Amino acid sequence: MNNARPCIGLIGCGAIASEIVGALGSGIVDADLVVMMDIYPEKCEKLKERLGKEVPITTSLKEFLEHSMDYVIEAASQEAVRQYGEEILSHGINLVILSVGALLDDELREKLVATAKKTGAKIYAPTGAIAGLDAVRALRTVGIDRVVLRTIKPPRSLGIEAKERKVLYHGPAREAVKRFPFNVNVAAALSLAAGKEAEVEVIVDPSVERNTHIILVESKASRIEIRVENVPSKTNPRTSWLAALSVIELLRRITSTDPLIIGS
Ligand SMILES: NC(=O)c1ccc[n+]([C@@H]2O[C@H](COP(=O)([O-])OP(=O)(O)OC[C@H]3O[C@@H](n4cnc5c(N)ncnc54)[C@H](O)[C@@H]3O)[C@@H](O)[C@H]2O)c1
Structure with a gap:
């Protein structure tokens, strides 16, 4: 990774992704969104309008990975973690997993960790709707x-x-x-x-x-x-507002150049 702004690819363009795109658009997270992917590309179109910038949209992992990225954010489903996780990590790209439940599957988690170890990529799971x-x-x-x-x-x-x-x-x-x-x-x-x-x-x-x-x-x-x-999120009552804020804070922290780091 160089000193340029971090590049992010987004998989899943639903409720959580919409909060993330909001944070990228307002500069809370200082990074560039370089590609979006969803099985329903129209979902990504909506987010692109919200961002007000041209961002390529795809439904194929192969096309997605043609873009150079520092982080991929999975905000899709446990199935998406199973389908794409290993391939992303094998390219040495850091992976932020929102569908953390997928990691309770020992076999999948161990496979992802082994691949990340080989390439030096990191896997991040946000705290979500809890604390501590x-x-x-x-x-x-x-x-x-x-x-x-x-x-x-x-x-x-x-x-x-x-x-x-x-x-x-x-x-x-x-x-x-x-x-x-x-x-x-x-x-x-x-x-x-x-x-x-x-x-x-x-x-x-x-x-x-x-x-x-x-x-x-x-x-x-x-x-x-x-x-x-x-309190429930404004955009999706099934999701706690804190869960979305937690993800944004994780992204802010891992992409920030601020030398002062509070909390362990
Ligand atoms: N870690 C946390 O704190 C936390 C909190 C809330 C939600 N989540 C999880 O994050 C994920 C996203 O949540 P959400 O509320 O934004 O969901 P959502 O249903 O609003 O959006 C998910 C999007 O991902 C797309 N998608 C699903 N599977 C896909 C696949 N295999 N390939 C490509 N696109 C796919 C869907 O079409 C949809 O547009 C869910 O798995 C949810 O359980 C995590």
Whole structure:
């Protein structure tokens, strides 16, 4: 990589991509978008209009990779990570994966990491709709005894009726994400940061307004309890606003030339 502005390619032109394009357009992320890809190219056309700049659009990975890039952002689907991840990393291009849930698949994750090691590329998974993964990673050094993700949602967010608070699920993350796919990215990010599978609890509670995540971590160095109460994103009510902001912050940080770095 040279000192020129970083070049970014975007796969998936939906809700999260629209926030990312907004941050690129306003200069919050100081990088150039050089190519966009989606199975529905018209989705990319909309984002191009929003950016107000000419950006090539494609539906083919081969054409996508003809552009020189420092980072590819996957904002598409777990399937997209399976389809394109290895090829992108084998070109030595850093990959930001938003569909973090794909990384709970050990075989896929190990394959991607092995390819990245060979080429020197990096794989980034944003914190998303939670907080505190820096401390969770720090505690891994001394060992983590227990890591829990407790998600509390109002009945309408779960599409069910409930008159009182009720635990809908308590068990391992891998099983939880099959039954509650909305939790997949945060459960995966937390488990990967902790180096052990998180316990997941899903609770419906008519007294809460916001989608709430409580992270509990027990280790001999610290006991951590973090509560995050999320407001939905303006463009996609299924996504927390914080998740989009978290991705933008990750991009800002990895593309920034600012020598002062706060937080680990
Ligand atoms: N890490 C996080 O914090 C976080 C938060 C929210 C969403 N997500 C994940 O990010 C991804 C994008 O979320 P979104 O809300 O923007 O979704 P979205 O449905 O609004 O947009 C996804 C876009 O990707 C395209 N797409 C899907 N599969 C593709 C493929 N194989 N090849 C090319 N294009 C493909 C779709 O056509 C669509 O335009 C999802 O997997 C979602 O689970 C992650």
